[in-house]
Amino acid sequence: MVLVSSLTPVFVAVLCVVIVFLLKSIQKKERGPKTDSTPTVKSRPWVDQDLQDDTEIIKEEEDGDWADSEEDVPHIPYSPRRYADDVMLRRSQEFYALMNERRSVRSISPEPVPREVIDNVIRTAGTSPSGAHTEPWTFVVVEDAETKHKIREIVEEEEEINYKQRMGDKWVKDLQRLRTNWVKEYLDTAPYLILVFKQTFGMHASGRKKTHYYNEISVSIACGILLAALQNVGLVTVTSTPLNCGPQLRLLLRRPANEKLLMLLPVGFPAKGATVPKLTRKSLDDITVFI
Amino acid sequence: MVLVSSLTPVFVAVLCVVIVFLLKSIQKKERGPKTDSTPTVKSRPWVDQDLQDDTEIIKEEEDGDWADSEEDVPHIPYSPRRYADDVMLRRSQEFYALMNERRSVRSISPEPVPREVIDNVIRTAGTSPSGAHTEPWTFVVVEDAETKHKIREIVEEEEEINYKQRMGDKWVKDLQRLRTNWVKEYLDTAPYLILVFKQTFGMHASGRKKTHYYNEISVSIACGILLAALQNVGLVTVTSTPLNCGPQLRLLLRRPANEKLLMLLPVGFPAKGATVPKLTRKSLDDITVFI
Numbered sequence: 001m002v003l004v005s006s007l008t009p010v011f012v013a014v015l016c017v018v019i020v021f022l023l024k025s026i027q028k029k030e031r032g033p034k035t036d037s038t039p040t041v042k043s044r045p046w047v048d049q050d051l052q053d054d055t056e057i058i059k060e061e062e063d064g065d066w067a068d069s070e071e072d073v074p075h076i077p078y079s080p081r082r083y084a085d086d087v088m089l090r091r092s093q094e095f096y097a098l099m100n101e102r103r104s105v106r107s108i109s110p111e112p113v114p115r116e117v118i119d120n121v122i123r124t125a126g127t128s129p130s131g132a133h134t135e136p137w138t139f140v141v142v143e144d145a146e147t148k149h150k151i152r153e154i155v156e157e158e159e160e161i162n163y164k165q166r167m168g169d170k171w172v173k174d175l176q177r178l179r180t181n182w183v184k185e186y187l188d189t190a191p192y193l194i195l196v197f198k199q200t201f202g203m204h205a206s207g208r209k210k211t212h213y214y215n216e217i218s219v220s221i222a223c224g225i226l227l228a229a230l231q232n233v234g235l236v237t238v239t240s241t242p243l244n245c246g247p248q249l250r251l252l253l254r255r256p257a258n259e260k261l262l263m264l265l266p267v268g269f270p271a272k273g274a275t276v277p278k279l280t281r282k283s284l285d286d287i288t289v290f291i
Numbered sequence: 292m293v294l295v296s297s298l299t300p301v302f303v304a305v306l307c308v309v310i311v312f313l314l315k316s317i318q319k320k321e322r323g324p325k326t327d328s329t330p331t332v333k334s335r336p337w338v339d340q341d342l343q344d345d346t347e348i349i350k351e352e353e354d355g356d357w358a359d360s361e362e363d364v365p366h367i368p369y370s371p372r373r374y375a376d377d378v379m380l381r382r383s384q385e386f387y388a389l390m391n392e393r394r395s396v397r398s399i400s401p402e403p404v405p406r407e408v409i410d411n412v413i414r415t416a417g418t419s420p421s422g423a424h425t426e427p428w429t430f431v432v433v434e435d436a437e438t439k440h441k442i443r444e445i446v447e448e449e450e451e452i453n454y455k456q457r458m459g460d461k462w463v464k465d466l467q468r469l470r471t472n473w474v475k476e477y478l479d480t481a482p483y484l485i486l487v488f489k490q491t492f493g494m495h496a497s498g499r500k501k502t503h504y505y506n507e508i509s510v511s512i513a514c515g516i517l518l519a520a521l522q523n524v525g526l527v528t529v530t531s532t533p534l535n536c537g538p539q540l541r542l543l544l545r546r547p548a549n550e551k552l553l554m555l556l557p558v559g560f561p562a563k564g565a566t567v568p569k570l571t572r573k574s575l576d577d578i579t580v581f582i
Contacts, residue, residue: 076567100418117383
């Protein structure tokens with residue numbers, strides 16, 4: 001009895017230590033994931049919300065065939081134009097030659113571009129397929145000089161942080177050699193900035209939330225068709241995804257919270273004396289497997 | 292003293308209960324997220340691995356300008372063909388008209404298609420921009436009837452599970468009216484199946500893991516250009532993302548673990564009597580905001 005009672009304080013002490021240890025380990029588990037995904041949350045409000053894409057989450061619920069969940073609509077015959085084999089071959093060669101001339105260009109001329117051409121280019125992007133035909137894209141075309149400059153200020157502020165804090169010295173040196181830094185003059189000079197937003201969800205007439213299946217993939221496909229349409233008319237752009245600027249740009253352009261910036265494309269003619277890095281592309285054999 | 296010692300058992304009992312409770316809560320926290328993301332892990336091996344896209348994770352480390360991390364390469368002058376305004380306008384109208392005729396087609400004719408045309412279509416997709424010019428795509432073109440049939444078996448087995456277990460009765464009824472179910476005959480009849488894989492990472496010559504920035508967005512853009520190239524030669528396809536089939540198809544086609552299936556495109560001429568749902572597309576005003 002005396003033994004036991006003399007041990008009581010030890011019991012309590014040991015068990016308290018155990019409890020404290022367990023509590024700490026719980027807190028770790030709670031904090032762990034969060035800190036992984038928001039290392040810079042203070043300097044970048046809502047950045048997670050906007051980088052996060054709910055596409056993955058809902059994949060489990062979705063059938064993989066993109067048009068399957070269309071409402072009950074009548075079917076109509078479909079017989080598109082058919083080309084002879086030699087014509088197909090020629091067309092495929094010509095289109096490849098045209099697209100193979102496309103390069104990402106950062107020196108964009110301030111020369112004006114007909115607005116009707118931009119309209120048609122965006123109409124073309126809008127023909128893209130999308131998960132369950134949700135057409136989850138919004139193209140914000142900025143022509144207004146003041147708004148373009150505000151966009152430049154937001155992007156350059158974030159980019160400067162990227163260069164000075166996020167990227168290693170070696171990388172920064174490489175970029176200096178590439179004459180690339182956080183200064184994005186094209187955001188002022190390009191006659192148009194096209195900011196492509198993905199609608200992460202929509203609304204049913206009933207007001208119920210409408211799932212936008214694969215919205216990021218769908219909008220990216222639309223961007224591919226947009227790039228083809230720009231190349232087809234001799235306009236240039238550079239595919240940029242301004243890091244952490246999405247939320248600020250969304251607010252500047254007054255887009256709703258269900259829309260997240262996917263890409264920013266400055267559009268125009270190449271500036272006189274524009275240069276591009278001398279790069280090669282992988283050959284057909286490097287990117288294709290035939291079975 | 293007597294009081295304390297008589298309380299000792301109580302102390303121990305209470306504190307043991309507390310400890311057990313804390314242990315349980317730790318286990319919950321550990322299990323929680325996992326079960327969320329792997330509800331069907333038993334019937335679908337590695338499905339998480341393959342659905343998971345590490346693009347989001349690495350965004351934090353990346354500069355948003357896609358070509359910035361190219362190695363130090365010389366720059367060369369770039370002056371693409373320039374069209375007069377009226378030519379640009381005409382070309383933009385014609386390309387829009389052509390792309391606007393594109394529809395997702397599920398009835399594909401077994402008629403042969405010249406292999407050179409498919410080569411050029413894939414070459415064209417390979418001109419797509421990609422994060423840091425990583426070109427993170429592999430196009431597996433399946434012409435072999437036996438392999439196509441194995442692909443069909445894998446897809447239909449999974450699709451049947453989707454229809455019977457994942458989708459609600461109403462949805463399934465809608466699909467019956469749409470004459471759509473888990474039977475994907477086009478996987479046998481189409482002369483070519485193009486399976487598009489995203490390379491989630493690459494390898495440096497040194498053997499070090501090479502980050503493929505934005506690989507899913509890059510490959511999706513390439514798919515958009517692929518769709519444009521197919522439409523340009525009068526071939527049809529349907530953009531499908533076979534749910535949970537990626538891992539099995541990757542093994543069937545012997546692709547390495549860093550490659551994940553993004554899309555499966557059956558390619559050919561439309562079958563005689565092919566129909567498509569009578570759908571409309573959003574107007575320019577519905578998808579564009581001008582500022």
